Amino acid sequence: MPSGLSCRTTFFTLLLRYIFPVSAILRNVSIDDTYGDPTTGEHFVYTPAQAWNNSQTCDRCASDPDLGLSFDQTWHEATTPTNPFVTTNATVKFQGTALYVYCILSYFSQFWGNIDMTFYIDGEVHGSFVEYPPNTPNGTYHYSTLVFFTDALSQENHTFTLVNGEVTKTRSLVVLDYIQYTWVTCL
Numbered sequence: 001m002p003s004g005l006s007c008r009t010t011f012f013t014l015l016l017r018y019i020f021p022v023s024a025i026l027r028n029v030s031i032d033d034t035y036g037d038p039t040t041g042e043h044f045v046y047t048p049a050q051a052w053n054n055s056q057t058c059d060r061c062a063s064d065p066d067l068g069l070s071f072d073q074t075w076h077e078a079t080t081p082t083n084p085f086v087t088t089n090a091t092v093k094f095q096g097t098a099l100y101v102y103c104i105l106s107y108f109s110q111f112w113g114n115i116d117m118t119f120y121i122d123g124e125v126h127g128s129f130v131e132y133p134p135n136t137p138n139g140t141y142h143y144s145t146l147v148f149f150t151d152a153l154s155q156e157n158h159t160f161t162l163v164n165g166e167v168t169k170t171r172s173l174v175v176l177d178y179i180q181y182t183w184v185t186c187l
Ligand SMILES: *[C@@H]1O[C@H](CO)[C@@H](O)[C@H](O)[C@H]1NC(C)=O
Pocket: 026, 027, 028, 100, 180, 182
């Protein structure tokens, strides 16, 4: 059972545990880049907003993955502005003990396209995914690629931020598809 799991004890839950064995139920919830979290209503916040494009409205996107192969048929993408250089961030809140981040990796050289993502949880770096330069031949997309996961979180509210461009500080492309978190509920 994940560390930090705590089930609030009330007379009612004690009674239930007496009748049934104690059980924690693990559920995965997906947060789509566009539609957000169906259970909490939380949505990603994209900064700077004008650096991000989404699959539904962009006409000159750097990259154009197949909607049919994307989760919920949506994605968001950004290339880091370079003059001046700023990272492009995507932030969302969730409550869970594990987190999985899925991106579309885009290998099309005309968009040039390093892959440079740093993953923050509650303001702390928890990992990164960097390909500099990209190490796959020009002309392919890799869909639903797990670029980060952790299963060592406490069951409380967390803030996740994907930061694009922080490691290499050069032009890099991110195509965010969705994240999943594991939510624990107790009988
Ligand atoms: C949640 O999804 C991940 C993969 O995204 C999987 O490895 C894990 O087993 C799933 N957990 C549950 C409780 O379904």
